Amino acid sequence: MNGAVGILSREFDPTAVLAEPLPPILGGREVNGVNEEEKGNGRRQIVLGRNVHTSCLEVTEPDADDELTGDKDAHMAGVLARYRKTLMERTKHHLGYPYNLDFDYGALAQLQHFSINNLGDPFIESNYGVHSRQFEVGVLDWFARLWEIEKTEYWGYITNCGTEGNLHGILVGREVLPDGILYASRESHYSIFKAARMYRMECVKVGTLVSGEIDCAHLKAKLLENKDKPAIINVNIGTTVKGAVDDLDFVIQTLEETGFTRDRFYIHCDGALFGLMMPFVKRAPKVSFKKPIGSVSVSGHKFVGCPMPCGVQITRLEHINALSRNVEYLASRDATIMGSRNGHAPIFLWYTLNKKGYKGFQKEVQKCLRNAHYLKDCLRWAGISAMLNELSSTVVFERPLDQEFVRRWQLACEGNIAHVVVMPNVTMEKLDVFLSELMEKRSVWYGEGREDPPCVAGEIGHENCCCGCGGLHK
Ligand SMILES: *Cc1c(COP(=O)(O)O)cnc(C)c1O
Numbered sequence: 001m002n003g004a005v006g007i008l009s010r011e012f013d014p015t016a017v018l019a020e021p022l023p024p025i026l027g028g029r030e031v032n033g034v035n036e037e038e039k040g041n042g043r044r045q046i047v048l049g050r051n052v053h054t055s056c057l058e059v060t061e062p063d064a065d066d067e068l069t070g071d072k073d074a075h076m077a078g079v080l081a082r083y084r085k086t087l088m089e090r091t092k093h094h095l096g097y098p099y100n101l102d103f104d105y106g107a108l109a110q111l112q113h114f115s116i117n118n119l120g121d122p123f124i125e126s127n128y129g130v131h132s133r134q135f136e137v138g139v140l141d142w143f144a145r146l147w148e149i150e151k152t153e154y155w156g157y158i159t160n161c162g163t164e165g166n167l168h169g170i171l172v173g174r175e176v177l178p179d180g181i182l183y184a185s186r187e188s189h190y191s192i193f194k195a196a197r198m199y200r201m202e203c204v205k206v207g208t209l210v211s212g213e214i215d216c217a218h219l220k221a222k223l224l225e226n227k228d229k230p231a232i233i234n235v236n237i238g239t240t241v242k243g244a245v246d247d248l249d250f251v252i253q254t255l256e257e258t259g260f261t262r263d264r265f266y267i268h269c270d271g272a273l274f275g276l277m278m279p280f281v282k283r284a285p286k287v288s289f290k291k292p293i294g295s296v297s298v299s300g301h302k303f304v305g306c307p308m309p310c311g312v313q314i315t316r317l318e319h320i321n322a323l324s325r326n327v328e329y330l331a332s333r334d335a336t337i338m339g340s341r342n343g344h345a346p347i348f349l350w351y352t353l354n355k356k357g358y359k360g361f362q363k364e365v366q367k368c369l370r371n372a373h374y375l376k377d378c379l380r381w382a383g384i385s386a387m388l389n390e391l392s393s394t395v396v397f398e399r400p401l402d403q404e405f406v407r408r409w410q411l412a413c414e415g416n417i418a419h420v421v422v423m424p425n426v427t428m429e430k431l432d433v434f435l436s437e438l439m440e441k442r443s444v445w446y447g448e449g450r451e452d453p454p455c456v457a458g459e460i461g462h463e464n465c466c467c468g469c470g471g472l473h474k
Pocket of ligand 1: 188240270
């Protein structure tokens, strides 16, 4: 992006400004409400009820003569220039979260001056005229075609994030099957369990395979235990930590085998992570409304690459009538989770879908999978435990020993494992820099006589673990 920030560079040369340093990790002291423990490799412990404000940028009252002196404007411009520099540096060293940071929306900068709001239903014009519904519906049609549902049969909207898509999908499921039990694998995103709490639904956690996929044998057992209640099932099209893709066809088969007829189950597909990657991977189970699924959601700021959080949720029109209410004040229908909705997001999505097209996404998917294999192979050659699921660009490996390295590369960690999600902006060159830094650090962490790297056989399988345990200890 250049457009809007270009205004700044007329007066300020951001390259001449130092980036804000990363806030320090202080042993035993709190940074941003988080107690940094020295023990446990500096892993963070969050102390509830103690918010700390150390790195806060204070809002100050304007002085009476600010208009004349311009001091305040100069100060604020300086803060923004430094912030921009930090963003550039942090963008360069980002590997852990599945965000595609590679895009150029310069052409859309002209729209920043408008308060674009698509409140209400995308398909019903509200009285508020500064909206972008025409873009929104265009984007929704594109996704409907991708997931094989007729224009006349789907309903959907552009959400604020993948979580909102999940909250909506589960809600539709519950409205269609009010006494249904929610089934989700234990490696599902936390938003699924949040939905269960919010809607006070009975929720059954289903076990997973080492790959992170839902264990259909366990699902079957749980379904049989609860045969008297309908089933609302969350299927992961890419789990957050291991990038595992649940086998949608096998889940449907399991439902059939246990005697659940189509009117007694509802499937929501959480495609936040890979929803837009799987259609372009040959061997992947296809997400399609030709199968008995109820809804699919995807995040717009992940693989697609949007500069603000957003997402897409698509469901069947027949279901939405169970959920919606007319609202006279809006002159619209209320079927969304949020009221006001970001009207800029659909334009960003529309822009990037137009630019890239199916072919462009396919190329990017191939590049990501290739680079992910490269990273996994390099790690293994170097004797570092690592796993990469077949349909995934998420490389799971041993958690780096020190927190500073984790923070430098913004890795996501869970227990003894960390991951890198290879997105289109993660090039081989970037991976090489990361790998060489990791090797160098490891020789310090695990040099002669020091501790051993962690055993991760329990998390990623002994065939992927290089600690020498041979899978004996877990
Ligand atoms: C990221 C993610 C979500 C949530 O998406 P947000 O856009 O961050 O709200 C949900 N499910 C999975 C599998 C994810 O990876």
